[in-house]
Amino acid sequence: MTTADDHTLLRRAIALAATARESGNPPFGSLLAAPDGTVLAEEHNTTLTDRDITAHPELKLARWAARELAPATAAETTMYTSCQPCGMCEAVIRQAGLRRVVYALSNEQLLDIRPGSGRPPVPQDGPALLDEVRAAVEPYYR
Numbered sequence: 001m002t003t004a005d006d007h008t009l010l011r012r013a014i015a016l017a018a019t020a021r022e023s024g025n026p027p028f029g030s031l032l033a034a035p036d037g038t039v040l041a042e043e044h045n046t047t048l049t050d051r052d053i054t055a056h057p058e059l060k061l062a063r064w065a066a067r068e069l070a071p072a073t074a075a076e077t078t079m080y081t082s083c084q085p086c087g088m089c090e091a092v093i094r095q096a097g098l099r100r101v102v103y104a105l106s107n108e109q110l111l112d113i114r115p116g117s118g119r120p121p122v123p124q125d126g127p128a129l130l131d132e133v134r135a136a137v138e139p140y141y142r
């Protein structure tokens with residue numbers, strides 16, 4: 001459930017999406033907010049101008065939060081984003097330990113606007129060479 005305060009911050013994320021589009025990038029914008037609504041950081045998509053397929057605003061902000069915020073502060077921080085985070089960004093947001101994500105446009109709604117944008121999964125083969133990989137990995141965790 002979103003509130004009027006959420007909508008105020010979502011409107012800022014949507015404005016950042018417009019900034020992305022105006023700068024020649026796909027139209028996605030996001031921000032991080034403290035519990036009192038203070039904006040901590042803002043980003044917009046720069047995948048084209050940076051020639052970086054990972055330059056989604058949600059991923060850049062999650063990395064920023066993990067680097068710049070104490071874990072307890074991150075756990076109180078909300079991400080507001082113009083579109084629901086993709087799978088890549090969702091995983092990094094989880095790693096950053098953010099409290100909550102509030103989005104305007106769902107991924108399903110985005111597919112209605114931009115059909116055919118999904119990519120097939122890349123095949124993965126494994127596990128293999130268990131003894132060899134365990135020798136490399138296990139000492140780290142012991």
Ligand SMILES: [Zn+2]
Pocket residue numbers: 056058059085086087088089090
């Ligand atoms: Zn993403």
